[in-house]
Amino acid sequence: MSDNELPLERKQEEEGYRLLYDVMKHLTTISTGTLVILVSFLTKVFSQPEWVYLIPVVMVSFLISIVSSLFSMLYISDAIQKVEMNENTKTYAQNSYLVAGGSFIMGIIMLIVFATKNLI
Structure with a gap:
């Protein structure tokens, strides 16, 4: 099935996954x-x-963020590749995304606290 034959809903879902993949890529970087x-x-x-x-x-938070982002990217690439979306893949990708984002935010907050304590 070519890209032109896919239903509009599927194309939109796929584009959403591609954007989420890019977010995970940036979060890893x-x-x-x-x-x-x-x-x-x-x-x-x-x-x-x-x-x-x-x-x-801080270090563990960023490492968890990196690993979770990588898992999320693997799940997302798997979901994009398949014509039929698997609910387990969606759940794993969403959970990895939440863990990656949460641990990134935790790492940033702890880094700010550390820097504030040591620079002031």
Whole structure:
């Protein structure tokens, strides 16, 4: 079945998945970049940081975000490839998306708290 033969609803759903895939791709890039910058800051900027217990929380949050984003991208690419959408694939993609977004937000918040405590 060619792309022109697909019903409008299916095309819209597929486009939504493609956009979500792009969001996950950007989230993975931002999380990875943040980890690299964090490690650089820790070694160069903060000689004796306070509240160091936040660092593992931040790093784990971003790692969870990266892994969840990758799983979400796998599920989404699988859903786009199939003509019939599988409900399990949709559920897994949505759950991965929520975990990735939630852990990213948690990591950003903890990073802001850490930076605020150490820079002020």
